[in-house]
Amino acid sequence: MLDADFFRRWMTATAALVDREAERLTALDSPIGDADHGSNLQRGFTAVTAALEKEAPDTPGAVLILAGRQLISTVGGASGPLYGTLLRRTGKALADAAEVSPEQLAEALRTGVDAVRTLGGAAPGDKTMIDALVPAVDALGESFAAARDAADEGARATTPMQARKGRASYLGERSIGHQDPGATSSALVMTALAEAAGE
Amino acid sequence: MSDGKLVGIVLVSHSAEVAASVADLAKALSGGGTAVLVAPAGGTEGGGFGTSAELVRAAAASVDRGAGVAVLTDLGSAVLTVKALLAEGDELPDNTRLVDAPFVEGAVAAVVTAATGADLAAVEAAAVEAYSYRKV
Secondary structure: OEEHHHHHHHHHHHHHHHHHHHHHHHHHHHHHOOOOHHHHHHHHHHHHHHHHHHHOOOOHHHHHHHHHHHHHHHOOOOHHHHHHHHHHHHHHHHOOOOEEOHHHHHHHHHHHHHHHHHHHOOOOOOOOOHHHHHHHHHHOOOOHHHHHHHHHHHHHOOOOOOOOOOHHHHHHHHHOOOOOHHHHHHHHHHHHHHHHOOO | OOOOOOOEEEEEEOOHHHHHHHHHHHHHHHOOHHHOOEEEEEEOOOOOOOEOHHHHHHHHHHHOOOOOEEEEEOOOHHHHHHHHHHHHOOOOOOOEEEOOOOHHHHHHHHHHHHHOOOOHHHHHHHHHHHHHOOOO
16 A cells, blocks of 8 residues: 555655756757756756655645645746646545555546646647656556556657647647657656655 | 626736736726736746746736636746646636637737726636737
């Protein structure tokens, strides 16, 4: 079973990975975006870590809701409301259970990913974070490691895609040949989840 | 009319200068004088380009007189931030609406309409209609 500590580890592991990969995320965001993805997420997850320490939420749902709210408030770019909605909706779906099963997390995360799709209007194949998150959630029934690998593969698969959402979509065919920064950071979030699970 | 209370307008742009200028322009064209309730929420709190949920919340609260708040945005994170705040339920005043309208023309239409004491639905309709003003 997964308790509030597990979810805190997931968030702090995400913050550490985002710190480590911030330059790479921003570099990916330079040719097709506005070169702020790494620094925006860094600011967001630094705020998440600080808020979790200060407020010490004691259920899985409360950890994710607090984290989501911090991201919406502090990121300043589109990834704030998108990741914020992902975590908050996932957290709301977990309600106030003190512990949840991996299956319950998988189901809740699917609710969160659906909310992100509704918010941003992106579908698989649009070269967005959805391209990493959807395969990850599909694989989560198998294991955390499988979800991590599926997200990685999904992020890499965005390279030949033409962007249909966000600023990159203005570039049309020129967006082809670049890995999507949002799908890449989504893969980091899933890597952090597998780390929290010790996989 | 809505009990003599005016609908508030919030203008959310990636740029503080754009939001503030469009607010000034709309006020100047509205003839509503100081009674017009329009607040800009531009850029990040640090003064950079982007969207600040905090500035959006503060702007909406500052123009809320109970008759509703119409929010107009430019693009990208401005749209997504407002939608995410609305989805949260308790972040923005009751009866706050994201209005689907062109930023400059929609803001002028919304502010002019709100200055007459029109209700939120009428303000929204005026702003949305701005999409249909063809220029050529």
